[in-house]
Amino acid sequence: MKRFLGFVKKEFLHIFRDYRTLFILFGIPAAQILIFGYAVSMDIKNAGIAILDLSHDEITQKLTDKIISSGFFKRTENLLHYNDIDRVFKKGKTKAVIIFEADFGKKLVREGKASLSIIADGSEPNTATLVTNYTMAIVNDFTMELAVPALNNSIRIQPEVKMFYNPNLKSHFMFVPGVITLILILICALMTSVTITREKEFGTMEVLLVSPLRPIQIILGKVIPYFILSFINVLLILALSWLVFGLPVKGSIILLLAECMLYILMSLTLGILISTVSKNMQQAIFISLLGLMLPTILLSGFIFPIENMPKVYDYVSMILPPRYFIVIIKNIMIKGTGLMYIWKETLILIVMTLFFIGLSVRKFKIRLE
Amino acid sequence: MQNVIESSGISKNFGTTKALNDISFSVNESEIFGFIGPDGAGKTTLFRIITTLMLPDEGEIKVLGMNCTTDYKELRKNIGYMPGRFSLYQDLTVEENLNFYATVFGTTVEENYELISDIYSHIEPFKKRAAGKLSGGMKQKLALSCALIHKPKLLVLDEPTTGVDAVSRSEFWDMLGKLRQHNITIIVSTPYMDEAMRCDKVALIQDGKILAIDAPQKIRDGFSRKLFTVKSVEKYKLINTLRKYPMTLTAYPFGDSVHVTFINDMVDNSLFGYLIKEGISDVVVQAAEAGIEDRFLELMNKTE
Numbered sequence: 308m309k310r311f312l313g314f315v316k317k318e319f320l321h322i323f324r325d326y327r328t329l330f331i332l333f334g335i336p337a338a339q340i341l342i343f344g345y346a347v348s349m350d351i352k353n354a355g356i357a358i359l360d361l362s363h364d365e366i367t368q369k370l371t372d373k374i375i376s377s378g379f380f381k382r383t384e385n386l387l388h389y390n391d392i393d394r395v396f397k398k399g400k401t402k403a404v405i406i407f408e409a410d411f412g413k414k415l416v417r418e419g420k421a422s423l424s425i426i427a428d429g430s431e432p433n434t435a436t437l438v439t440n441y442t443m444a445i446v447n448d449f450t451m452e453l454a455v456p457a458l459n460n461s462i463r464i465q466p467e468v469k470m471f472y473n474p475n476l477k478s479h480f481m482f483v484p485g486v487i488t489l490i491l492i493l494i495c496a497l498m499t500s501v502t503i504t505r506e507k508e509f510g511t512m513e514v515l516l517v518s519p520l521r522p523i524q525i526i527l528g529k530v531i532p533y534f535i536l537s538f539i540n541v542l543l544i545l546a547l548s549w550l551v552f553g554l555p556v557k558g559s560i561i562l563l564l565a566e567c568m569l570y571i572l573m574s575l576t577l578g579i580l581i582s583t584v585s586k587n588m589q590q591a592i593f594i595s596l597l598g599l600m601l602p603t604i605l606l607s608g609f610i611f612p613i614e615n616m617p618k619v620y621d622y623v624s625m626i627l628p629p630r631y632f633i634v635i636i637k638n639i640m641i642k643g644t645g646l647m648y649i650w651k652e653t654l655i656l657i658v659m660t661l662f663f664i665g666l667s668v669r670k671f672k673i674r675l676e
Numbered sequence: 677m678q679n680v681i682e683s684s685g686i687s688k689n690f691g692t693t694k695a696l697n698d699i700s701f702s703v704n705e706s707e708i709f710g711f712i713g714p715d716g717a718g719k720t721t722l723f724r725i726i727t728t729l730m731l732p733d734e735g736e737i738k739v740l741g742m743n744c745t746t747d748y749k750e751l752r753k754n755i756g757y758m759p760g761r762f763s764l765y766q767d768l769t770v771e772e773n774l775n776f777y778a779t780v781f782g783t784t785v786e787e788n789y790e791l792i793s794d795i796y797s798h799i800e801p802f803k804k805r806a807a808g809k810l811s812g813g814m815k816q817k818l819a820l821s822c823a824l825i826h827k828p829k830l831l832v833l834d835e836p837t838t839g840v841d842a843v844s845r846s847e848f849w850d851m852l853g854k855l856r857q858h859n860i861t862i863i864v865s866t867p868y869m870d871e872a873m874r875c876d877k878v879a880l881i882q883d884g885k886i887l888a889i890d891a892p893q894k895i896r897d898g899f900s901r902k903l904f905t906v907k908s909v910e911k912y913k914l915i916n917t918l919r920k921y922p923m924t925l926t927a928y929p930f931g932d933s934v935h936v937t938f939i940n941d942m943v944d945n946s947l948f949g950y951l952i953k954e955g956i957s958d959v960v961v962q963a964a965e966a967g968i969e970d971r972f973l974e975l976m977n978k979t980e
Contacts, residue, residue: 313779324767510761517727517757518780675729
């Protein structure tokens with residue numbers, strides 16, 4: 308036991324001596340959360356729109372105010388002619404133009420319908436879709452309000468779309484769980500595989516092998532320090548996403564942390580497995596980055612929904628641990644469900660962890676090749 | 677007295693290369709046993725087999741009375757191993773390295789301090805320095821201290837003096853000599869022939885084969901010819917000229933002179949006549965005592 312503790316102590320010394328490792332451990336996750344949360348944001352906030360009001364009546368004024376005051380848009384300009392549309396898009400600040408036809412208010416009152424056009428800047432398809440969807444939602448809402456007192460004899464049914472778990476469709480809510488999933492597997496697997504292959508490269512593994520340390524002690528000795536640090540990392544990420552994005556944890560925080568621990572352990576053992584098959588640090592880094600990062604981003608359901616993938620990718624993604632963890636973490640953080648709904652995924656992660664530990668201990672060479 | 681290492685017919689192949697070919701030797705207790713040979717002779721492979729890091733393809737080896745293949749766990753507790761690349765943690769300090777190896781081998785620095793005090797005292801003033809920032813000689817002393825800290829019965833040193841300056845090398849051998857009084861058996865490999873004389877027994881090894889095993893003096897005595905040193909300012913030209921001389925058997929560079937043997941084991945005037953004719957007039961010829969290297973080259977030529 309004393310031997311083992313000595314080994315763990317040495318590992319901690321390695322980590323704290325190496326500023327780069329510390330930076331990778333704590334700097335990158337924080338940076339990733341902020342980058343993904345802000346830069347890759349899928350929300351619209353203060354998107355520029357221009358108004359071309361050919362009617363200028365009370366109703367168009369009210370509707371315009373409603374749109375502008377929603378918080379999603381800000382008015383860049385009031386246009387006077389159709390000819391101005393092209394010019395205002397070319398300036399780049401305006402993402403969409405809303406056009407009220409002439410006599411909009413009169414037609415609406417008299418005939419019960421009036422036309423409104425939304426012209427969006429298609430060079431940014433993502434924003435364009437979002438802007439039109441948001442605008443249409445606001446317009447629908449407005450007609451509903453208008454319809455009730457004005458035409459209470461005919462009931463118009465308007466489809467109302469409401470997001471259940473992410474009512475404002477805030478994309479941080481989608482990204483934070485994904486980023487946690489990605490960062491943990493990447494850092495844990497990368498760090499452990501690199502520290503073990505470093506011992507091989509510097510020749511210190513030779514002496515460790517000759518020492519009375521048992522393989523399981525060497526493996527656990529490598530795992531424990533990173534386990535503790537990664538766990539601190541999880542707390543850091545959760546605190547950061549709560550403070551910066553106001554992302555709450557709807558479910559049990561204890562359950563969430565326990566699931567994170569399981570996932571960290573799984574990633575660490577995966578890293579050890581990588582180190583047993585790679586001969587040097589470069590190889591270990593290569594396998595960890597290429598073998599884990601890309602599949603996690605592309606296939607785990609982090610960005611692209613698994614349901615929309617071809618069946619083949621669906622099957623491939625089944626062997627990826629992140630796929631299951633994403634389900635778990637989204638369930639707990641956003642839906643607030645309990646273990647009842649995620650026991651299957653949890654079980655799969657546990658089995659994977661045991662499998663990796665077993666394989667690592669078996670593949671860990673007690674001799675040189 | 678029991679032999680510390682008993683090896684018979686060890687062979688090891690890497691693919692089609694024969695790294696070790698039918699190696700047999702035995703090492704007595706408290707002996708300093710040297711393996712002398714050039715790079716790639718198979719020294720490191722042999723040491724890895726002795727330290728249970730590799731398994732031989734053929735043959736049997738017993739270390740400290742234990743079987744290297746089956747009793748490796750017990751055996752590893754009693755071996756101190758210093759691999760060719762000093763296996764130190766570069767980012768840990770001198771003190772941390774030593775403490776780490778002490779705990780891993782289940783002991784403390786204090787417990788066996790007496791054993792390493794002689795060596796460690798040289799580097800103790802630098803104990804807060806990172807091992808990666810030490811000089812070659814200091815790294816070597818630290819690596820030796822680390823290998824000794826658990827008081828092993830057998831100390832295995834793979835090229836401990838490679839890349840270390842001449843003064844530190846000489847000091848290092850003095851230290852090994854002192855370790856003998858603690859009943860520690862030492863096997864050591866080196867590519868430097870001049871270090872062979874510091875061993876109790878040496879094995880000359882080349883291309884995975886042992887050419888000779890004996891006390892160093894006896895190996896030197898085994899030289900079968902009369903040896904002469906020939907000196908001239910133009911050493912390179914001298915060697916080439918001597919090699920063309922019909923009575924020359926061998927001519928090898930040795931320091932600032934040339935070691936030469938002749939077919940008739942004597943120097944006569946026709947040699948001087950020949951050299952002067954070839955334009956070398958400043959030669960000095962002396963009878964010399966053969967060194968390990970001379971014997972090594974002689975044995976090498978025989979096997980070829």
